[in-house]
Amino acid sequence: MITFENVSKWYGDFQVLKDCTTSVARNEVVVVCGPSGSGKSTLIKCANALEPYQAGKIEVDGIDFGDPKTDLPKLRARIGMVFQSFELFPHLSVVDNIAIAQVKVLERDATDARDRALALLDRVGLKEHAEKFPAQLSGGQQQRVAIARGLAMDPVAMLFDEPTSALDPEMINEVLDVMVELAQEGMTMMVVTHEMGFARKVADRVIFMDEGQIIEDAAKDDFFGSPRSDRAQSFLSKILSH
Protein backbone atom coordinates (compact mmCIF):
# COMPACT_ATOMS: atom_id res chain seq x y z
CA MET A 1 0.00 0.00 0.00
CA ILE A 2 2.74 2.44 1.05
CA THR A 3 6.33 1.74 0.08
CA PHE A 4 9.47 3.72 0.87
CA GLU A 5 12.51 2.91 -1.22
CA ASN A 6 15.85 4.38 -0.15
CA VAL A 7 14.26 7.67 0.84
CA SER A 8 16.66 10.42 1.88
CA LYS A 9 15.93 13.97 2.87
CA TRP A 10 18.08 16.92 3.79
CA TYR A 11 17.39 20.24 5.50
CA GLY A 12 20.27 22.18 4.04
CA ASP A 13 23.35 20.20 5.03
CA PHE A 14 21.56 18.22 7.69
CA GLN A 15 20.33 14.81 6.60
CA VAL A 16 17.05 14.01 8.37
CA LEU A 17 16.29 10.77 6.56
CA LYS A 18 18.99 8.33 5.57
CA ASP A 19 18.16 5.73 2.97
CA CYS A 20 14.87 4.66 4.53
CA THR A 21 13.29 1.58 3.05
CA THR A 22 10.12 0.02 4.42
CA SER A 23 6.51 -0.56 3.56
CA VAL A 24 3.02 -0.79 4.95
CA ALA A 25 0.86 -3.50 3.44
CA ARG A 26 -2.89 -3.31 3.03
CA ASN A 27 -4.72 -3.83 6.36
CA GLU A 28 -1.43 -3.65 8.18
CA VAL A 29 -0.78 -1.49 11.25
CA VAL A 30 2.78 -0.24 11.51
CA VAL A 31 4.00 1.69 14.52
CA VAL A 32 7.02 3.96 14.12
CA CYS A 33 8.90 4.88 17.27
CA GLY A 34 12.23 6.36 18.21
CA PRO A 35 13.75 9.23 20.17
CA SER A 36 12.76 12.78 19.28
CA GLY A 37 14.65 14.12 16.31
CA SER A 38 15.00 10.64 14.86
CA GLY A 39 13.10 11.58 11.71
CA LYS A 40 9.98 9.54 12.39
CA SER A 41 7.56 12.46 11.94
CA THR A 42 9.40 13.54 8.82
CA LEU A 43 9.10 10.03 7.41
CA ILE A 44 5.35 9.92 7.93
CA LYS A 45 4.90 13.40 6.45
CA CYS A 46 6.73 12.21 3.36
CA ALA A 47 4.11 9.48 3.05
CA ASN A 48 1.58 12.02 1.83
CA ALA A 49 4.07 14.41 0.29
CA LEU A 50 3.61 17.11 2.91
CA GLU A 51 7.40 17.07 3.10
CA PRO A 52 9.48 16.83 -0.06
CA TYR A 53 12.32 14.33 -0.18
CA GLN A 54 15.42 14.53 -2.31
CA ALA A 55 16.26 10.94 -3.05
CA GLY A 56 14.49 7.62 -3.26
CA LYS A 57 10.93 6.70 -4.10
CA ILE A 58 7.62 6.66 -2.24
CA GLU A 59 4.60 4.95 -3.70
CA VAL A 60 1.06 4.89 -2.38
CA ASP A 61 -1.32 2.39 -3.91
CA GLY A 62 1.08 2.03 -6.83
CA ILE A 63 1.27 5.77 -7.51
CA ASP A 64 4.70 7.39 -7.36
CA PHE A 65 4.87 10.67 -5.43
CA GLY A 66 7.98 11.71 -7.29
CA ASP A 67 6.34 11.45 -10.69
CA PRO A 68 5.68 15.01 -11.89
CA LYS A 69 2.47 13.78 -13.51
CA THR A 70 1.06 12.69 -10.14
CA ASP A 71 -1.83 14.85 -9.02
CA LEU A 72 -0.62 15.42 -5.45
CA PRO A 73 -3.84 16.89 -4.01
CA LYS A 74 -5.82 13.98 -5.44
CA LEU A 75 -3.42 11.43 -4.01
CA ARG A 76 -3.36 13.16 -0.61
CA ALA A 77 -7.15 13.10 -0.49
CA ARG A 78 -6.93 9.29 -0.41
CA ILE A 79 -4.67 9.20 2.64
CA GLY A 80 -5.97 10.39 5.99
CA MET A 81 -3.61 12.29 8.24
CA VAL A 82 -3.91 13.05 11.94
CA PHE A 83 -1.54 15.61 13.43
CA GLN A 84 -0.02 15.95 16.86
CA SER A 85 -1.66 19.35 17.33
CA PHE A 86 -5.05 18.28 15.86
CA GLU A 87 -5.18 21.17 13.39
CA LEU A 88 -8.94 21.40 13.31
CA PHE A 89 -10.10 24.50 11.47
CA PRO A 90 -11.03 26.95 14.25
CA HIS A 91 -13.37 29.06 12.09
CA LEU A 92 -15.58 26.10 11.21
CA SER A 93 -18.00 24.13 13.36
CA VAL A 94 -17.12 20.54 14.19
CA VAL A 95 -19.47 19.14 11.57
CA ASP A 96 -18.18 21.57 8.94
CA ASN A 97 -14.60 20.59 9.76
CA ILE A 98 -15.51 17.08 8.67
CA ALA A 99 -17.71 18.11 5.75
CA ILE A 100 -15.66 20.80 4.02
CA ALA A 101 -13.11 18.64 2.23
CA GLN A 102 -15.80 16.14 1.25
CA VAL A 103 -17.64 18.96 -0.50
CA LYS A 104 -14.70 20.90 -1.92
CA VAL A 105 -12.34 18.05 -2.76
CA LEU A 106 -14.55 15.01 -3.37
CA GLU A 107 -17.41 17.20 -4.65
CA ARG A 108 -19.96 15.41 -2.55
CA ASP A 109 -23.38 16.93 -2.13
CA ALA A 110 -23.45 19.17 0.97
CA THR A 111 -26.27 17.21 2.63
CA ASP A 112 -24.55 13.88 2.02
CA ALA A 113 -21.30 15.26 3.40
CA ARG A 114 -23.09 16.49 6.49
CA ASP A 115 -24.90 13.19 7.07
CA ARG A 116 -21.65 11.36 6.71
CA ALA A 117 -19.92 13.77 9.09
CA LEU A 118 -22.66 13.23 11.68
CA ALA A 119 -22.41 9.45 11.31
CA LEU A 120 -18.64 9.62 11.86
CA LEU A 121 -19.08 11.91 14.85
CA ASP A 122 -21.49 9.38 16.27
CA ARG A 123 -18.88 6.72 15.75
CA VAL A 124 -16.23 8.63 17.71
CA GLY A 125 -18.81 9.46 20.37
CA LEU A 126 -19.17 13.18 19.70
CA LYS A 127 -22.46 13.51 17.89
CA GLU A 128 -23.86 15.98 20.40
CA HIS A 129 -20.90 18.32 19.78
CA ALA A 130 -21.53 18.65 16.03
CA GLU A 131 -22.46 22.32 16.08
CA LYS A 132 -19.75 23.44 18.50
CA PHE A 133 -16.48 25.03 17.48
CA PRO A 134 -13.15 23.27 18.02
CA ALA A 135 -12.10 25.67 20.79
CA GLN A 136 -15.07 24.46 22.85
CA LEU A 137 -13.82 20.87 22.87
CA SER A 138 -11.14 19.20 24.97
CA GLY A 139 -7.91 18.05 23.33
CA GLY A 140 -9.02 14.44 23.27
CA GLN A 141 -12.33 15.40 21.68
CA GLN A 142 -10.58 17.55 19.10
CA GLN A 143 -8.30 14.70 18.14
CA ARG A 144 -11.29 12.37 17.74
CA VAL A 145 -12.88 14.95 15.44
CA ALA A 146 -9.61 15.09 13.49
CA ILE A 147 -9.71 11.30 13.06
CA ALA A 148 -13.31 11.54 11.86
CA ARG A 149 -12.28 14.28 9.44
CA GLY A 150 -9.67 11.97 7.94
CA LEU A 151 -12.06 9.02 7.75
CA ALA A 152 -14.69 11.10 5.98
CA MET A 153 -12.54 11.04 2.85
CA ASP A 154 -12.74 7.21 2.70
CA PRO A 155 -8.98 6.93 2.81
CA VAL A 156 -7.05 3.86 1.68
CA ALA A 157 -4.71 4.41 4.64
CA MET A 158 -4.47 6.59 7.72
CA LEU A 159 -1.29 8.27 8.95
CA PHE A 160 -0.97 9.34 12.59
CA ASP A 161 1.80 11.71 13.61
CA GLU A 162 2.13 11.44 17.41
CA PRO A 163 -1.64 11.71 17.85
CA THR A 164 -1.55 11.59 21.64
CA SER A 165 1.62 13.53 22.44
CA ALA A 166 -0.15 16.85 22.92
CA LEU A 167 -2.86 15.39 25.13
CA ASP A 168 -3.31 15.40 28.87
CA PRO A 169 -2.83 11.85 30.21
CA GLU A 170 -6.49 11.35 31.03
CA MET A 171 -7.47 11.99 27.40
CA ILE A 172 -5.01 9.66 25.75
CA ASN A 173 -7.15 6.57 26.06
CA GLU A 174 -10.25 8.00 24.43
CA VAL A 175 -8.15 8.69 21.32
CA LEU A 176 -6.31 5.35 21.45
CA ASP A 177 -9.61 3.51 21.78
CA VAL A 178 -10.80 5.01 18.50
CA MET A 179 -7.52 4.05 16.85
CA VAL A 180 -7.63 0.50 18.19
CA GLU A 181 -11.13 0.11 16.85
CA LEU A 182 -9.99 1.37 13.45
CA ALA A 183 -7.07 -1.04 13.43
CA GLN A 184 -9.34 -3.94 14.33
CA GLU A 185 -11.62 -3.05 11.44
CA GLY A 186 -8.70 -3.55 9.09
CA MET A 187 -7.70 0.04 8.33
CA THR A 188 -4.20 0.35 6.92
CA MET A 189 -2.36 2.52 9.43
CA MET A 190 1.05 4.01 9.95
CA VAL A 191 1.36 5.47 13.42
CA VAL A 192 4.19 7.50 14.91
CA THR A 193 3.76 7.10 18.65
CA HIS A 194 5.43 6.37 21.94
CA GLU A 195 2.36 4.51 23.17
CA MET A 196 3.85 1.05 23.37
CA GLY A 197 0.65 -0.32 24.88
CA PHE A 198 -1.10 0.60 21.65
CA ALA A 199 1.70 -0.99 19.63
CA ARG A 200 1.46 -4.22 21.60
CA LYS A 201 -2.27 -4.35 21.19
CA VAL A 202 -2.73 -3.72 17.48
CA ALA A 203 0.55 -3.28 15.62
CA ASP A 204 1.63 -5.86 13.11
CA ARG A 205 5.09 -4.42 12.79
CA VAL A 206 7.19 -1.92 14.71
CA ILE A 207 9.79 0.32 13.12
CA PHE A 208 12.46 1.88 15.31
CA MET A 209 14.24 4.95 13.98
CA ASP A 210 17.27 6.82 15.23
CA GLU A 211 19.23 9.65 13.63
CA GLY A 212 17.26 9.45 10.41
CA GLN A 213 17.79 5.74 9.91
CA ILE A 214 15.49 2.80 10.21
CA ILE A 215 17.39 0.73 12.75
CA GLU A 216 14.84 -1.96 13.34
CA ASP A 217 11.86 -3.07 11.28
CA ALA A 218 10.37 -6.16 12.84
CA ALA A 219 7.18 -8.04 13.55
CA LYS A 220 5.67 -6.85 16.83
CA ASP A 221 6.51 -9.91 18.86
CA ASP A 222 10.10 -9.95 17.64
CA PHE A 223 10.49 -6.28 18.41
CA PHE A 224 9.17 -6.46 21.95
CA GLY A 225 10.67 -9.89 22.54
CA SER A 226 14.23 -9.16 21.61
CA PRO A 227 15.13 -6.06 19.66
CA ARG A 228 18.34 -6.74 17.81
CA SER A 229 19.99 -3.35 18.15
CA ASP A 230 21.36 -1.88 21.36
CA ARG A 231 19.80 1.46 20.58
CA ALA A 232 16.33 -0.02 20.30
CA GLN A 233 16.87 -1.95 23.50
CA SER A 234 17.91 1.08 25.48
CA PHE A 235 15.04 3.12 23.97
CA LEU A 236 12.55 0.45 24.90
CA SER A 237 13.85 0.11 28.43
CA LYS A 238 13.60 3.87 28.91
CA ILE A 239 10.14 4.18 27.47
CA LEU A 240 8.68 1.10 29.15
CA SER A 241 10.10 1.87 32.57
CA HIS A 242 7.65 4.69 33.13
Added chain:
Amino acid sequence: MEGFDFSVIGDNLPFLWKGMQMTLLLTALAMSGGIIIGTLLALARLSSFKPLSMASAAYVNFFRSLPLILVIFWFYFLVPLVVGRPVGGFYSVLVAFTLFEAAYYSEIIRAGISSVRSGQAAAAKALGMTYTQTMRYIVLPQAFRAMIPILLTQAIILFQDTSLVYVVGLHDFLVSAEIVANRDQRLVEMYSFVAIVYLVLCFTASIGVRSLQRKVQK
Protein backbone atom coordinates in the same frame (compact mmCIF):
# COMPACT_ATOMS: atom_id res chain seq x y z
CA MET B 1 -17.30 91.34 12.16
CA GLU B 2 -20.70 89.83 11.69
CA GLY B 3 -21.98 87.08 14.00
CA PHE B 4 -21.85 83.43 13.02
CA ASP B 5 -24.73 82.03 11.03
CA PHE B 6 -24.91 78.28 11.19
CA SER B 7 -28.12 78.15 9.17
CA VAL B 8 -25.88 78.00 6.13
CA ILE B 9 -25.24 74.35 7.00
CA GLY B 10 -28.89 73.39 7.13
CA ASP B 11 -29.67 75.27 3.95
CA ASN B 12 -27.00 73.43 2.02
CA LEU B 13 -27.38 69.96 3.52
CA PRO B 14 -28.54 68.23 0.29
CA PHE B 15 -25.54 69.65 -1.56
CA LEU B 16 -23.16 68.64 1.24
CA TRP B 17 -24.73 65.17 1.42
CA LYS B 18 -23.99 64.71 -2.28
CA GLY B 19 -20.36 65.50 -1.54
CA MET B 20 -20.34 63.06 1.35
CA GLN B 21 -21.76 60.36 -0.93
CA MET B 22 -18.80 60.89 -3.26
CA THR B 23 -16.40 60.58 -0.30
CA LEU B 24 -18.07 57.39 0.94
CA LEU B 25 -18.27 55.90 -2.55
CA LEU B 26 -14.57 56.50 -3.17
CA THR B 27 -13.67 55.07 0.23
CA ALA B 28 -15.78 51.95 -0.29
CA LEU B 29 -14.60 51.26 -3.83
CA ALA B 30 -10.91 51.93 -3.13
CA MET B 31 -11.11 49.80 0.00
CA SER B 32 -12.70 46.81 -1.76
CA GLY B 33 -10.39 47.08 -4.74
CA GLY B 34 -7.40 47.63 -2.47
CA ILE B 35 -8.22 44.54 -0.39
CA ILE B 36 -8.68 42.35 -3.47
CA ILE B 37 -5.45 43.49 -5.14
CA GLY B 38 -3.71 43.60 -1.76
CA THR B 39 -4.63 39.94 -1.14
CA LEU B 40 -3.18 38.92 -4.50
CA LEU B 41 -0.04 40.96 -3.78
CA ALA B 42 0.30 39.34 -0.36
CA LEU B 43 -0.06 35.84 -1.83
CA ALA B 44 2.50 36.73 -4.50
CA ARG B 45 4.84 38.08 -1.84
CA LEU B 46 4.57 34.84 0.15
CA SER B 47 5.04 32.70 -2.96
CA SER B 48 8.11 30.49 -3.09
CA PHE B 49 8.49 31.48 -6.75
CA LYS B 50 11.14 34.18 -6.40
CA PRO B 51 10.35 36.45 -9.40
CA LEU B 52 6.72 36.68 -8.28
CA SER B 53 7.54 37.54 -4.69
CA MET B 54 10.16 40.06 -5.80
CA ALA B 55 7.74 41.76 -8.20
CA SER B 56 5.20 42.05 -5.40
CA ALA B 57 7.80 43.43 -2.99
CA ALA B 58 8.91 45.97 -5.60
CA TYR B 59 5.31 47.12 -6.14
CA VAL B 60 4.67 47.54 -2.43
CA ASN B 61 7.91 49.37 -1.72
CA PHE B 62 7.41 51.61 -4.74
CA PHE B 63 3.95 52.80 -3.79
CA ARG B 64 4.79 53.11 -0.14
CA SER B 65 7.64 55.48 -0.98
CA LEU B 66 5.42 57.90 -2.87
CA PRO B 67 3.19 60.60 -1.40
CA LEU B 68 -0.44 59.82 -2.19
CA ILE B 69 -0.96 63.20 -3.82
CA LEU B 70 1.78 62.45 -6.31
CA VAL B 71 0.13 59.16 -7.21
CA ILE B 72 -3.15 60.99 -7.75
CA PHE B 73 -1.55 63.54 -10.07
CA TRP B 74 0.28 60.84 -11.84
CA PHE B 75 -2.79 58.81 -12.67
CA TYR B 76 -4.78 61.89 -13.55
CA PHE B 77 -2.33 62.57 -16.35
CA LEU B 78 -1.23 59.02 -17.07
CA VAL B 79 -4.47 57.07 -17.31
CA PRO B 80 -5.84 59.20 -20.19
CA LEU B 81 -2.56 58.65 -22.05
CA VAL B 82 -2.84 54.88 -21.63
CA VAL B 83 -6.55 54.66 -22.44
CA GLY B 84 -6.25 57.21 -25.24
CA ARG B 85 -9.10 59.41 -24.09
CA PRO B 86 -9.89 61.54 -21.07
CA VAL B 87 -11.36 59.41 -18.30
CA GLY B 88 -12.34 62.16 -15.89
CA GLY B 89 -11.26 62.83 -12.37
CA PHE B 90 -13.34 60.10 -10.75
CA TYR B 91 -11.87 57.10 -12.53
CA SER B 92 -8.32 58.35 -12.36
CA VAL B 93 -8.45 58.96 -8.60
CA LEU B 94 -10.25 55.66 -8.10
CA VAL B 95 -7.40 53.85 -9.86
CA ALA B 96 -4.82 55.87 -7.92
CA PHE B 97 -6.45 55.21 -4.54
CA THR B 98 -7.00 51.52 -5.26
CA LEU B 99 -3.43 50.84 -6.36
CA PHE B 100 -2.01 52.96 -3.55
CA GLU B 101 -4.15 51.32 -0.87
CA ALA B 102 -3.39 47.87 -2.28
CA ALA B 103 0.26 48.36 -1.30
CA TYR B 104 -0.71 49.09 2.31
CA TYR B 105 -3.39 46.41 2.48
CA SER B 106 -1.01 43.80 1.11
CA GLU B 107 1.35 44.33 4.04
CA ILE B 108 -1.51 43.99 6.52
CA ILE B 109 -2.83 40.88 4.78
CA ARG B 110 0.63 39.35 4.53
CA ALA B 111 1.03 39.67 8.29
CA GLY B 112 -2.46 38.19 8.72
CA ILE B 113 -1.67 35.17 6.55
CA SER B 114 1.64 34.63 8.35
CA SER B 115 -0.21 34.65 11.68
CA VAL B 116 -2.18 31.54 10.70
CA ARG B 117 -0.34 28.46 12.01
CA SER B 118 1.42 26.56 9.25
CA GLY B 119 -0.21 23.35 10.49
CA GLN B 120 -3.55 24.67 9.24
CA ALA B 121 -2.34 24.75 5.65
CA ALA B 122 -0.73 21.34 6.14
CA ALA B 123 -4.02 19.91 7.42
CA ALA B 124 -5.92 21.37 4.47
CA LYS B 125 -3.37 19.98 2.03
CA ALA B 126 -3.48 16.60 3.74
CA LEU B 127 -7.22 16.53 3.03
CA GLY B 128 -6.45 16.93 -0.66
CA MET B 129 -7.13 20.62 -1.00
CA THR B 130 -5.27 22.48 -3.72
CA TYR B 131 -3.32 25.66 -2.95
CA THR B 132 -6.26 27.82 -4.00
CA GLN B 133 -8.74 25.85 -1.90
CA THR B 134 -6.40 25.89 1.09
CA MET B 135 -6.12 29.68 0.90
CA ARG B 136 -9.76 30.34 0.14
CA TYR B 137 -11.45 28.05 2.63
CA ILE B 138 -8.90 27.65 5.41
CA VAL B 139 -6.13 30.25 5.61
CA LEU B 140 -7.70 33.50 4.37
CA PRO B 141 -10.90 33.28 6.44
CA GLN B 142 -8.78 32.94 9.58
CA ALA B 143 -6.35 35.63 8.45
CA PHE B 144 -9.14 38.13 7.69
CA ARG B 145 -10.84 37.49 10.97
CA ALA B 146 -7.69 38.50 12.79
CA MET B 147 -7.13 41.44 10.44
CA ILE B 148 -10.56 43.08 10.42
CA PRO B 149 -9.68 45.76 13.01
CA ILE B 150 -6.48 46.79 11.22
CA LEU B 151 -8.19 46.74 7.84
CA LEU B 152 -10.88 49.06 9.21
CA THR B 153 -8.29 51.37 10.74
CA GLN B 154 -6.70 51.61 7.31
CA ALA B 155 -10.16 52.37 5.90
CA ILE B 156 -10.51 55.29 8.32
CA ILE B 157 -7.20 56.69 7.08
CA LEU B 158 -8.39 56.21 3.52
CA PHE B 159 -11.65 58.01 4.33
CA GLN B 160 -9.64 61.04 5.43
CA ASP B 161 -7.23 60.77 2.52
CA THR B 162 -10.02 60.90 -0.05
CA SER B 163 -10.20 64.64 0.66
CA LEU B 164 -7.12 64.92 -1.56
CA VAL B 165 -9.39 64.58 -4.59
CA TYR B 166 -9.82 68.34 -4.50
CA VAL B 167 -6.65 68.53 -6.61
CA VAL B 168 -8.47 67.00 -9.58
CA GLY B 169 -11.64 69.00 -9.02
CA LEU B 170 -13.91 66.25 -7.76
CA HIS B 171 -16.76 67.34 -5.52
CA ASP B 172 -16.27 65.31 -2.38
CA PHE B 173 -17.51 66.39 1.03
CA LEU B 174 -14.67 68.83 1.73
CA VAL B 175 -14.80 70.45 -1.72
CA SER B 176 -18.60 70.81 -1.51
CA ALA B 177 -18.25 72.53 1.85
CA GLU B 178 -15.55 74.77 0.45
CA ILE B 179 -17.81 75.80 -2.45
CA VAL B 180 -20.58 76.73 -0.05
CA ALA B 181 -18.14 78.51 2.25
CA ASN B 182 -16.78 80.72 -0.50
CA ARG B 183 -20.11 81.38 -2.16
CA ASP B 184 -21.92 82.35 1.07
CA GLN B 185 -18.85 83.81 2.79
CA ARG B 186 -19.26 81.47 5.72
CA LEU B 187 -15.73 80.08 5.94
CA VAL B 188 -15.56 79.59 9.72
CA GLU B 189 -18.94 77.91 9.99
CA MET B 190 -18.36 75.57 7.07
CA TYR B 191 -14.83 74.53 7.95
CA SER B 192 -15.86 73.97 11.57
CA PHE B 193 -18.73 71.84 10.37
CA VAL B 194 -16.41 69.79 8.13
CA ALA B 195 -14.00 69.26 11.00
CA ILE B 196 -16.78 68.12 13.34
CA VAL B 197 -18.20 65.71 10.77
CA TYR B 198 -14.81 64.11 10.11
CA LEU B 199 -14.08 64.00 13.82
CA VAL B 200 -17.40 62.40 14.77
CA LEU B 201 -17.30 59.84 11.96
CA CYS B 202 -13.69 58.83 12.44
CA PHE B 203 -13.88 58.81 16.23
CA THR B 204 -17.03 56.68 16.24
CA ALA B 205 -15.46 54.32 13.73
CA SER B 206 -12.30 53.90 15.76
CA ILE B 207 -14.29 53.17 18.91
CA GLY B 208 -16.13 50.54 16.88
CA VAL B 209 -12.81 49.12 15.70
CA ARG B 210 -11.50 48.94 19.24
CA SER B 211 -14.50 47.02 20.53
CA LEU B 212 -14.25 44.72 17.52
CA GLN B 213 -10.60 44.17 18.32
CA ARG B 214 -11.47 43.05 21.81
CA LYS B 215 -14.00 40.63 20.37
CA VAL B 216 -11.55 39.19 17.84
CA GLN B 217 -8.84 38.77 20.45
CA LYS B 218 -11.10 36.67 22.64
